[in-house]
Amino acid sequence: MTELGLPDGIRACLFDLDGVITETAVVHADAWRQTFNDFLRRRDGDSYRPFDETDYDEYVDGRPRADGVRTFLESRDIHLPEGDPSDPPDRLTVNGLGNRKNELLLELIRTRGVEAYDGTIRFIEAVRAAGLHTAVVSSSANCREVLRSIDAEDLFDARIDGIVAAERHLPGKPNPDTFLAAARDLGVEPKAAAVFEDALAGMDAGRSGHFGYVVGVDRVGQADALRAHGADVVVRDLADLGERS
Incomplete structure (x- = not known):
C-alpha cells in the first residue's frame, strides 16, 4: 500500500x-454558530459570550447533533431539558436546538450547494x-x-x-x-x-x-x-x- x-x-x-x-464542515460550523449565538443572545442579552471556533472544535465538531448541543451547553454550565427528537426547532430543549441547527444547515446547503x-x-x-x-x-x-x-x-x-x-x-x-x-x-x-x-x-x-x-x-x-x-x-x-x- x-x-x-x-x-x-x-x-x-x-x-x-x-x-x-x-x-461542508464550514457550513456545519456556520449553522452551529448561528444556532448557539441566537440562543445565547436571547438568554443573556448583549452581555452574552459568543460561540466561537474553539467551542466548535472542542465541543461540537464530529459529534452527533444532540451530543454537540449537550456538550457545549455543559461547558457553559447551562442545563436544558432533553426533550424529544421530534421537538420543533424553536423549542428550548437539547433536541430543539439540535433541530434548529439542522434546519439552518439544510438551508445553507440549499443556498450554497455541496x-x-x-x-x-x-x-x-x-x-x-x-x-x-x-x-x-x-x-x-x-x-x-x-x-x-x-x-x-x-x-x-x-x-x-x-x-x-x-x-x-x-x-x-x-x-x-x-x-x-x-x-x-x-x-x-x-x-x-x-x-x-x-x-x-x-x-x-x-x-x-x-x-x-x-x-x-x-x-x-x-x-x-x-x-x-x-x-x-x-x-x-x-x-x-x-x-x-
Missing part, C-alpha cells in the same frame, strides 16, 4: 464525511482500484443525501451515519463505536482499517478504537491538535498521502 501512503496490512479505509469528503474535495475522491478511487474496502462514517443524518448530491454513494461498501447509529444504538464520536461498526460491516479487524478524519473527536475515536492507521485531514490549520488527539499522520489533502510514500 506504499503507493497510497498507507502501511502494509491495511485492508479497509473509513472516511468521515464533512471536511474529509465534502466541503462540493466534494477532488483529492479525496481521487484517493478513494485509487483505494478501491487497489482492492481495499471503503466505508463512510458520519454523525450526520443527512449523509446519504449529501453523497447522492455529489454522485459518490457508489464509492462506499458500507455507510454508518447518524440514522444507522441511532438504529443500532451506537454512541457517537469521540467513542469509537461507529468506526468499529463500519469495520465489522466490511469484515475487517480494527488494526486492518485506516481512519480518515478532520475532527478532534474523530481523532479520539480512531485512537481509542486501536485502528491500524489514523489520518488527520487538516483543513483549518489545526495540525498540532490533530496529532495531539491521536493522528499518525496529518495532511492538508488526501492527494498528499501518496506523495509521502
